Amino acid sequence: xxxxxxxxxxxxxxxxxxxxxxxxxxxxxxxxxxxxxxxxxxxxxxxxxxxxxxxxxxxxxxxxxxxxxxxxxxxxxxxxxxxxxxxxxxxxxxxxxxxxxxxxxxxxxxxxxxxx
Amino acid sequence: xxxxxxxxxxxxxxxxxxxxxxxxxxxxxxxxxxxxxxxxxxxxxxxxxxxxxxxxxxxxxxxxxxxxxxxxxxxxxxxxxxxxxxxxxxxxxxxxxxxxxxxxxxxxxxxxx
Numbered sequence: 001x002x003x004x005x006x007x008x009x010x011x012x013x014x015x016x017x018x019x020x021x022x023x024x025x026x027x028x029x030x031x032x033x034x035x036x037x038x039x040x041x042x043x044x045x046x047x048x049x050x051x052x053x054x055x056x057x058x059x060x061x062x063x064x065x066x067x068x069x070x071x072x073x074x075x076x077x078x079x080x081x082x083x084x085x086x087x088x089x090x091x092x093x094x095x096x097x098x099x100x101x102x103x104x105x106x107x108x109x110x111x112x113x114x115x116x
Numbered sequence: 117x118x119x120x121x122x123x124x125x126x127x128x129x130x131x132x133x134x135x136x137x138x139x140x141x142x143x144x145x146x147x148x149x150x151x152x153x154x155x156x157x158x159x160x161x162x163x164x165x166x167x168x169x170x171x172x173x174x175x176x177x178x179x180x181x182x183x184x185x186x187x188x189x190x191x192x193x194x195x196x197x198x199x200x201x202x203x204x205x206x207x208x209x210x211x212x213x214x215x216x217x218x219x220x221x222x223x224x225x226x227x228x229x
Binding site: 003004031033035040041042043044045048050056091093095097104105106107108109110 | 120122125150152157158159160161162165205207215216217218219220221222
């Protein structure tokens with residue numbers, strides 16, 4: 001479809017393993033966000049990409065987390081040496097910024113990560 | 117940084133009644149306040165938003181009010197229907213020139229038929 005696509009939808013991994021989460025934004029959207037939603041918590045900002053500018057990584061909780069966005073489109077969030085506290089739903093959103101204002105964010109369905 | 121508090125965390129209403137969800141924010145520079153609806157199996161969707169140059173905005177059964185002096189804004193849903201059952205998130209952003217959205221912790225709304 002034309003929405004934001006995330007994969008995998010569910011991932012169960014063992015503590016210490018690395019995981020990669022993928023996000024396919026809406027075509028033409030210049031901005032891409034990663035958020036984390038833990039049980040009973042709001043959406044925690046992780047990282048933001050806008051066009052060719054350097055990403056804002058200020059929300060990444062530790063150096064085990066990294067993300068890249070290739071060709072201004074698909075993004076991958078990588079978590080190395082996963083810990084149980086990394087268990088959460090990882091949400092990707094994209095938007096088309098206009099006039100410098102925060103545009104409407106279009107969210108994917110999320111990737112639910114469970115670290116055993 | 118910005119801090120957004122949202123209340124209540126859960127809300128149950130009878131079908132046809134009204135529901136009100138309230139949020140407060142800390143950064144007086146924030147001037148954009150969207151509300152997102154999160155349903156099971158779907159990506160969160162923007163349902164209404166308001167900028168600080170207005171005090172109220174309405175879209176059919178949904179309205180948002182903003183009090184900049186008190187730094188709080190509220191979502192009002194009238195004539196609730198079972199399909200309104202979802203988790204609702206408020207957010208605040210400094211607006212122009214900024215992309216940052218700080219979200220509240222969400223309100224789980226249950227509409228009882």
